[in-house]
Amino acid sequence: MMPKDMKEHLKEVIEQSERPREQVVNIIYALQRHYGYLSDEALHEAAEILSMSPLEIEELATFYDFIYRKPVGKYVIHACDGVVCWMFGEGSMVDYLCRTLQVKIGETTADGLFTVLPTACIGYCDNAPAILINAKPYGNLTPDSIDRILETFRNRQPALEEVR
Numbered sequence: 311m312m313p314k315d316m317k318e319h320l321k322e323v324i325e326q327s328e329r330p331r332e333q334v335v336n337i338i339y340a341l342q343r344h345y346g347y348l349s350d351e352a353l354h355e356a357a358e359i360l361s362m363s364p365l366e367i368e369e370l371a372t373f374y375d376f377i378y379r380k381p382v383g384k385y386v387i388h389a390c391d392g393v394v395c396w397m398f399g400e401g402s403m404v405d406y407l408c409r410t411l412q413v414k415i416g417e418t419t420a421d422g423l424f425t426v427l428p429t430a431c432i433g434y435c436d437n438a439p440a441i442l443i444n445a446k447p448y449g450n451l452t453p454d455s456i457d458r459i460l461e462t463f464r465n466r467q468p469a470l471e472e473v474r
């Protein structure tokens with residue numbers, strides 16, 4: 311269950327909005343940040359405070375690539391599956407990531423670090439092939455540079471806000 315103060319804050323956001331339904335995605339994101347993904351519980355909480363049906367929330371949640379209905383790893387890799395990024399040279403970039411990390415699309419690595427999700431063009435075509443890792447873009451990728459980036463994340467010290 312979301313904390314009481316969070317619920318009050320989100321209700322306030324909705325009430326102050328001229329068109330409350332326009333807040334749906336913001337509310338879903340806030341819940342996703344809290345739970346780590348949009349769990350069934352979070353989906354029902356969103357429906358309740360927005361006075362919408364769980365089915366309406368589900369339809370929106372499954373429409374957006376960046377809303378996760380299943381638990382994800384610490385680092386979510388959105389691998390661009392757009393046509394400009396197909397010039398990867400090792401088959402598709404999504405296939406390479408899955409092969410390297412030994413996961414299927416949508417799965418999380420056994421160490422809980424990486425989830426691989428394909429996505430449509432991320433608007434970084436001039437730096438194709440490109441991926442997003444936790445919303446940060448990485449471009450001009452090759453198999454070698456992907457390996458280096460993944461290694462950097464594996465060795466990364468947790469940021470201060472992650473250890474608090």
Ligand code: FES
Pocket residue numbers: 390391392393394395431432433434435436438439440
């Ligand atoms: S097609 Fe990959 S960033 Fe645009």
